Amino acid sequence: MKPLEEILKDVSRCVYCGFCESVCPTLPFGPHRGYGPRGRINLIINSIKEGNLSQEAASSIYSCLLCNACSEVCPMKIDIAGDIREMKALINRGAFGPISIKIRER
Amino acid sequence: MDKNAIKELVSSLGEEKVVTDKEIVRLYSKESSGLSGNAIAVLFPESAEEVSRIASIAYRLEIPIYPQGSSSSLSGNAFPSKMGVIVSFERMNKVKNVSLIDSVAIVEPGVRIEELNFMLEEKGYMFPIDPASQSIATIGGAINNGAGGLRGAKYGTMKDWVNGLEVVIPDENGTRLSLGCLTIKCRHGYDLVRLIIGSEGTLALVVGAALRIVPIPERVVTILSFFNRLEDLLNAFVEIKESGVQPYIAEFMDKKTVELAAKGVDISFSPNGNMLLISIDTTAESSGRVMNWLVDTMKRHNAIEIQSALMQQEAEEKGLFKIRRNLFSAQSRLGKKEGRPSRVFIEDIVVPPSKIPAAVSKLREIGEKYGFIVSLGGHIGDGNIHPSVVYDPEDEEEKKKVYRWFEEVMEVSLELGGSISAEHGIGTMKKGGMKMEFSEKSSEKAIDIMREIKAVFDPKCILNPGKVFDC
Numbered sequence: 025m026k027p028l029e030e031i032l033k034d035v036s037r038c039v040y041c042g043f044c045e046s047v048c049p050t051l052p053f054g055p056h057r058g059y060g061p062r063g064r065i066n067l068i069i070n071s072i073k074e075g076n077l078s079q080e081a082a083s084s085i086y087s088c089l090l091c092n093a094c095s096e097v098c099p100m101k102i103d104i105a106g107d108i109r110e111m112k113a114l115i116n117r118g119a120f121g122p123i124s125i126k127i128r129e130r
Numbered sequence: 131m132d133k134n135a136i137k138e139l140v141s142s143l144g145e146e147k148v149v150t151d152k153e154i155v156r157l158y159s160k161e162s163s164g165l166s167g168n169a170i171a172v173l174f175p176e177s178a179e180e181v182s183r184i185a186s187i188a189y190r191l192e193i194p195i196y197p198q199g200s201s202s203s204l205s206g207n208a209f210p211s212k213m214g215v216i217v218s219f220e221r222m223n224k225v226k227n228v229s230l231i232d233s234v235a236i237v238e239p240g241v242r243i244e245e246l247n248f249m250l251e252e253k254g255y256m257f258p259i260d261p262a263s264q265s266i267a268t269i270g271g272a273i274n275n276g277a278g279g280l281r282g283a284k285y286g287t288m289k290d291w292v293n294g295l296e297v298v299i300p301d302e303n304g305t306r307l308s309l310g311c312l313t314i315k316c317r318h319g320y321d322l323v324r325l326i327i328g329s330e331g332t333l334a335l336v337v338g339a340a341l342r343i344v345p346i347p348e349r350v351v352t353i354l355s356f357f358n359r360l361e362d363l364l365n366a367f368v369e370i371k372e373s374g375v376q377p378y379i380a381e382f383m384d385k386k387t388v389e390l391a392a393k394g395v396d397i398s399f400s401p402n403g404n405m406l407l408i409s410i411d412t413t414a415e416s417s418g419r420v421m422n423w424l425v426d427t428m429k430r431h432n433a434i435e436i437q438s439a440l441m442q443q444e445a446e447e448k449g450l451f452k453i454r455r456n457l458f459s460a461q462s463r464l465g466k467k468e469g470r471p472s473r474v475f476i477e478d479i480v481v482p483p484s485k486i487p488a489a490v491s492k493l494r495e496i497g498e499k500y501g502f503i504v505s506l507g508g509h510i511g512d513g514n515i516h517p518s519v520v521y522d523p524e525d526e527e528e529k530k531k532v533y534r535w536f537e538e539v540m541e542v543s544l545e546l547g548g549s550i551s552a553e554h555g556i557g558t559m560k561k562g563g564m565k566m567e568f569s570e571k572s573s574e575k576a577i578d579i580m581r582e583i584k585a586v587f588d589p590k591c592i593l594n595p596g597k598v599f600d601c
Contacts, residue, residue: 036471039462040162042202046244046265056149056172056218057157066157081153099459130221 026110032072035065035107037100044094044104050087055128058084061094061104068111077120085111086125132170132213135191139173139215142183147174147221158216159209161201162263163559164473164523167210169196176221178296178306178337184217185304185335194592195300197331199240199271202263204476206557207275207330211596217335219270225249228343234293234312235341239270246341255343258285261553262458270336276328278553280379280454283511285344287553289327296338297326300592312340325583330555331594333587347411350378352445353424354453355433356403360384360487363406366431367483367510370408370424379409380511381454384490387505388453391460397449399437406433406510407454409445417441454507461505461518470525475532476518477539481548483513492542493517500535514552537563544570556598564599 044061045051051060058067064085071077077085085108092105115123140148149155149172160166170193175181188195194214201208210216223240230253237246243264246257260279261267267277273295278287285291294310310316310323326333357363363382370377383391383405392401406428412420417440428436439445462474481489490506497504497519508515517539521532540550540563550563568576577599584591584601591601 039472039474040160040164040201041263041458041462042162042200042266043263045200046242055146056154056174057220058154063154063157066160067153070153070156078151078153080151084154099462 025113026107028072028114031107031110032069034102035068035104037102038062038065038069039100040066041099043097043099047093047097049091049093050089053129054084054087055130056084059087061088061108064088064108065102065104068107071120075120077115077123079123079126082115082120082123083125083127086115087127088112135187135193135215136171138187138191139171139184142187143173143175143180147176147180148172149174155216158198158201158218161203161206161209163204163206163209163557164475165206165209165558167212169210169214169216172216172218174218174221178298181217181298181335181337182304182306184215185298185300186302188215188592189300189302189304189590192590192592194595195335196594197270197274197335199268199274200242200263200266202267203271203275203557204478204554205551206559207555207594207597208271208557211558214592214595219268222337223268226338228253228255230255232312233343235343237269237339237341239268239273239336239339241269243267243269243272250343251346254346256346257291257341257343259288259291269339269341273327273336273339274329274331275555276553278509278512278514280381280509282509282514282553283380284376284378289324291342292323292327292339293342294340295323295326295336297334297336299334300588300590306337307334310340314342328555330557330597332584332598333593335593347378349412349414349417349440350409350442350445351412351417351421351424352379352407352409352439352442352450353421353428354437354450355406355408355428356388356401356435357406357431357433358403359432360404360490362431362433363404364484364487364510366406366428366433367408369427369431375410377408377511378411379407380509381407381507382486382510383454383457383507386503387457387460387507390464390505391453391456391507393460395449395452395456397452399435401435401453403434405453407450457505457507461516462520464503464505464518464520470522472520473523474518474520475536476516476554477536478514478516478551478554479539479543479548480512480514480552481543481546483510485546485548486510486513486515489515489542489546489548492545493539496535496538496542500531502531502535512552513548540566558596561599
């Protein structure tokens with residue numbers, strides 16, 4: 025398990041260019057940007073900084089297939105899929121309280 | 131008011147097209163420039179009719195509307211600068227029709243440029259506007275920002291490739307207008323299409339476009355050369371232009387930027403010096419002759435390293451575009467402090483191409499004055515330079531320094547007869563620069579005229595307010 029600070033340090037390097045969205049297999053089917061890598065890692069930034077996570081945000085993070093296509097194209101070389109995997113584990117362990125995951129389609 | 135507005139929008143569009151979760155709304159309230167705001171909801175219309183209903187409700191309730199593509203803008207063009215609703219066009223992403231005979235593609239605004247080109251490529255055609263962000267940049271965003279790209283010198287910018295627009299204006303009825311034509315030739319009064327292109331979503335909501343398309347060139351030859359002196363590089367480019375050849379792509383990067391961008395790039399040659407990347411479209415028969423001439427030209431101007439390819443595929447295999455494609459990555463990591471948050475500030479000035487050596491020299495001086503490592507690259511073919519720096523957004527002193535650097539960079543463009551923005555637009559970040567430019571040209575009244583035009587389209591100033599100028 026990566027410590028929270030390490031995850032935050034990595035995802036905070038996001039420059040919001042969105043290049044990762046072009047290769048994400050879930051984004052075209054999701055209801056909003058949260059179902060893509062740029063959205064997910066920025067949800068992670070906000071939730072770690074503020075200590076809370078909405079059901080919609082958690083479900084968006086959870087919808088990731090961990091295929092790693094995004095990390096390959098990230099100009100900042102952020103370990104996007106790795107950080108999302110860690111975050112999924114944290115959600116599972118109840119780090120943000122009880123959250124029921126509800127993945128939606130567009 | 132917010133609750134009533136949401137209730138009305140939900141009843142008009144349906145719950146699944148109105149997102150109010152604060153965490154999700156925040157994702158749409160931020161853009162690549164690093165700027166962010168806040169909004170009451172993100173709306174996801176799926177048709178022009180729904181956009182029309184949104185415009186009508188927003189007009190009646192006087193709610194600001196922020197139209198949005200992929201939020202990859204770099205001048206503060208797309209983020210909500212005050213409370214309002216964001217209209218995301220991501221679900222209006224269909225290519226409705228492609229006609230090779232008419233050389234036109236009818237598309238919705240949420241289509242990504244790269245996706246359109248994947249589709250056109252199968253037919254041997256392309257849409258030639260290719261911003262570096264084309265993998266995510268949408269047609270609607272490119273229209274509103276007046277986008278350009280690597281092929282700008284040959285193909286121009288969005289203003290040259292849109293025959294017609296379908297738009298919605300904010301009034302009682304959310305009136306839909308069909309402007310321009312399907313054809314290139316089209317004369318019916320004032321050119322409202324060209325007025326809306328580059329207006330940054332401040333005049334109308336673009337809900338459809340008729341785009342010009344062209345055949346993909348039969349062959350594209352590419353030469354990548356490195357020079358010790360920037361003047362030699364420019365002279366090689368001048369000779370190409372004076373020979374009556376308009377390159378398909380003409381890009382440059384200065385020596386320091388090449389060093390950074392080449393790090394970690396898997397190529398079989400050693401990039402060293404100022405880089406000139408030239409591609410020229412040819413026929414199969416003439417490609418060898420053109421390539422020999424290009425190699426001779428580069429040698430005559432003291433190129434120290436030359437790599438060439440007779441076909442696009444060969445150029446890709448040899449990695450001739452890799453350094454240029456790594457520019458954004460290099461720009462984003464340049465000067466970044468370990469363990470600190472960082473923002474990349476990518477400038478977008480344009481000067482006559484003949485003034486590029488003077489501009490580079492001045493830009494280097496300014497960077498040194500403020501202690502920034504500046505990366506310098508851009509489109510030599512059209513004179514568009516993208517100097518960039520990385521800064522810590524939480525360091526107030528550094529932020530102030532970046533803004534001073536930014537102003538001086540814009541001043542350089544005006545001193546050399548250029549402009550403060552080539553393809554990124556004004557947004558919120560260059561409003562001062564735009565005033566500076568018109569003042570320099572003794573044409574301040576132009577901004578008053580723009581303000582009056584804005585009031586005709588958008589009398590309540592609810593469309594992307596605070597962008598380009600205040601109203």
